[in-house]
Amino acid sequence: MSQDLPTTSYALLGLLSFGDRLTGYELKQRSDRTLRFYWVSPAMSQVYTELGRLTERGLVSAHDDTSAPARPTRRYQITATGVRELRDWLGTAPVEFPALKHPIALRLLLGHLVDPHTTQTMLEEYIEALAERRTDLQAVRDSLETNDADPDLFRFPRMVADWGLDYYEGERRMVIELIRRVTGEGMDPSPRS
Amino acid sequence: MSQDLPTTSYALLGLLSFGDRLTGYELKQRSDRTLRFYWVSPAMSQVYTELGRLTERGLVSAHDDTSAPARPTRRYQITATGVRELRDWLGTAPVEFPALKHPIALRLLLGHLVDPHTTQTMLEEYIEALAERRTDLQAVRDSLETNDADPDLFRFPRMVADWGLDYYEGERRMVIELIRRVTGEGMDPSPRS
DNA sequence: TGTAGCATGTAAGCCGTTACATGATTGA
DNA sequence: TCAATCATGTAACGGCTTACATGCTACA
Numbered sequence: 119m120s121q122d123l124p125t126t127s128y129a130l131l132g133l134l135s136f137g138d139r140l141t142g143y144e145l146k147q148r149s150d151r152t153l154r155f156y157w158v159s160p161a162m163s164q165v166y167t168e169l170g171r172l173t174e175r176g177l178v179s180a181h182d183d184t185s186a187p188a189r190p191t192r193r194y195q196i197t198a199t200g201v202r203e204l205r206d207w208l209g210t211a212p213v214e215f216p217a218l219k220h221p222i223a224l225r226l227l228l229g230h231l232v233d234p235h236t237t238q239t240m241l242e243e244y245i246e247a248l249a250e251r252r253t254d255l256q257a258v259r260d261s262l263e264t265n266d267a268d269p270d271l272f273r274f275p276r277m278v279a280d281w282g283l284d285y286y287e288g289e290r291r292m293v294i295e296l297i298r299r300v301t302g303e304g305m306d307p308s309p310r311s
Numbered sequence: 312m313s314q315d316l317p318t319t320s321y322a323l324l325g326l327l328s329f330g331d332r333l334t335g336y337e338l339k340q341r342s343d344r345t346l347r348f349y350w351v352s353p354a355m356s357q358v359y360t361e362l363g364r365l366t367e368r369g370l371v372s373a374h375d376d377t378s379a380p381a382r383p384t385r386r387y388q389i390t391a392t393g394v395r396e397l398r399d400w401l402g403t404a405p406v407e408f409p410a411l412k413h414p415i416a417l418r419l420l421l422g423h424l425v426d427p428h429t430t431q432t433m434l435e436e437y438i439e440a441l442a443e444r445r446t447d448l449q450a451v452r453d454s455l456e457t458n459d460a461d462p463d464l465f466r467f468p469r470m471v472a473d474w475g476l477d478y479y480e481g482e483r484r485m486v487i488e489l490i491r492r493v494t495g496e497g498m499d500p501s502p503r504s
Numbered sequence: 505t506g507t508a509g510c511a512t513g514t515a516a517g518c519c520g521t522t523a524c525a526t527g528a529t530t531g532a
Numbered sequence: 533t534c535a536a537t538c539a540t541g542t543a544a545c546g547g548c549t550t551a552c553a554t555g556c557t558a559c560a
Contacts, residue, residue: 124547125414132421143511156416161549166513191511201424208425213414213433215440220409221318223349223474225401228325229467231394232401240406247408274422277492281416281485288481292474299470317519336539354521359541384539 123171128207129157130168131177131200136271139181139193142166151258152275155251155282169194177203226296234300241297245290252286255279316364321400322350323361324370324393329464332374332386335359344451345468348444348475362387370396419489427493434490438483445479448472 133148134140140148142165149159160168172178177200183191196204222244229237259279262272326341327333333341335358342352353361365371370393376384389397415437422430452472455465 125417126547129417132417132424135421135424141511142513143509152420153417156411156413158410158412158548160547162511163513163550164548166511167548170513204421205424208418208421209429213418213436214412215444216411216413216415217351218349218409218411219351219407220349221407222409223471224318224322224325224346225406226474227345227467227471228328228397228401229470230464231325231328231398236402243406251408271423273496274420277422277489278416278420281419281489284485285481288478292477296470296474303466319519334539335541336537351520353519355539356522356541357520359539360520363541 123207126158126160126164127168127172128204129153130160130165131172131196131204134178134194134196135201135204139195141183141191141193142169145169145194152278155255155258156278172200176200229300237300238297241293241300245293248286248290248293252283252290255282255286259283316400319351319353319357320361320365321397322346323353323358324365324389324397327371327387327389328394328397332388334376334384334386335362338362338387345471348448348451349471365393369393422493430493431490434486434493438486441479441483441486445476445483448475448479452476 130145130149133145133152142162146159146162146165149165153159169178169180173180173194176197178194179197180192180194183193222240225240226237259276262276262279323338323342326338326345335355339352339355339358342358346352362371362373366373366387369390371387372390373385373387376386415433418433419430452469455469455472
């Protein structure tokens with residue numbers, strides 16, 4: 119009942135389903151470590167808006183941090199209702215095909231408008247950006263490896279991280295291939311007589 | 312001058328940079344065959360809105376189809392100014408890192424909330440969806456292969472299509488691996504005594 | 505002493521969607 | 533004759549961003 123939340127709401131709710139209580143700030147940090155790589159890490163302001171909505175609907179409960187200084191620090195926890203609705207969503211909502219916004223592919227499409235060197239540089243810079251991202255994600259993956267009490271708690275986050283790492287690796291290989299094609303193809307396939 | 316259009320505007324403008332005049336309807340079809348796979352194929356209504364804006368700014372010109380019946384059929388063509396601004400954008404605008412919205416990865420992350428069979432089914436359905444997409448993209452790629460007059464005109468679209476096909480293939484392989492992990496892992500690694 | 509990080513929110517506005525409205529042409 | 537496709541647009545509104553506003557705490 120009362121379905122129809124945006125996916126990002128369920129995503130944030132999902133991040134609260136690992137058994138701990140987080141502040142809005144911490145939830146944002148967690149989404150930077152997870153959602154960022156395969157969904158969207160919402161802006162701080164959005165996280166607070168979403169927590170407000172989830173609280174209203176009783177999917178999370180807010181506990182004002184006693185020992186609070188002046189401004190109240192709130193910790194949010196998923197409720198039994200929240201878990202139920204999340205499970206319900208996972209079980210019934212149609213699963214969309216992934217949506218990709220890939221500015222590099224878009225620019226490569228328009229390669230006929232710029233000189234090959236610009237395209238080559240763009241692809242090389244993309245490889246660097248990819249390496250950085252990969253490093254970030256590897257750090258996340260490493261932190262999921264060694265887990266305390268429950269070794270299965272992060273089993274699925276591990277899989278998702280491995281998926282991401284594999285994607286970055288495939289992307290790297292293909293972009294190297296594309297650089298070859300941009301620089302090589304149509305450039306004197308065999309020396310003209 | 313007068314930068315600051317949304318990327319989708321430039322994308323549509325770019326689709327008009329291959330030397331032909333299109334109606335709004337045809338432009339939508341072209342974006343379904345190209346942008347869809349690595350950007351976003353805007354809704355019809357958005358295409359018309361965008362064409363209006365581009366016309367206002369003089370980046371495309373509209374030619375009312377004489378031999379028009381009642382409702383005017385307009386064909387749009389990129390202008391010299393349009394080409395200049397597009398080149399300028401390609402040369403100067405910062406290149407964002409790709410943004411991915413991957414509902415399957417998001418759901419896999421929350422695998423601890425559903426039974427393994429549901430997750431397995433989801434991944435298997437994803438493989439099917441992937442195969443469909445791949446077929447669509449392969450058809451596009453094939454249509455770019457044999458080109459009439461200018462064999463280099465679709466050189467970059469070909470590269471982008473190949474990139475997409477490679478991505479789908481990598482995705483397929485990894486999802487198969489993930490299914491193995493979901494069904495196998497933690498399931499009696501060695502028969503208990 | 506001042507900067508970075510922790511912490512919470514409101515307001516304005518952009519980008520794009522779905523729903524709605526309209527009508528001609530082609531082919532089963 | 534009826535459905536699909538071609539063809540063009542407006543209105544409402546959803547989801548998210550950036551900019552703005554506020555203030556504490558820890559540390560260099």
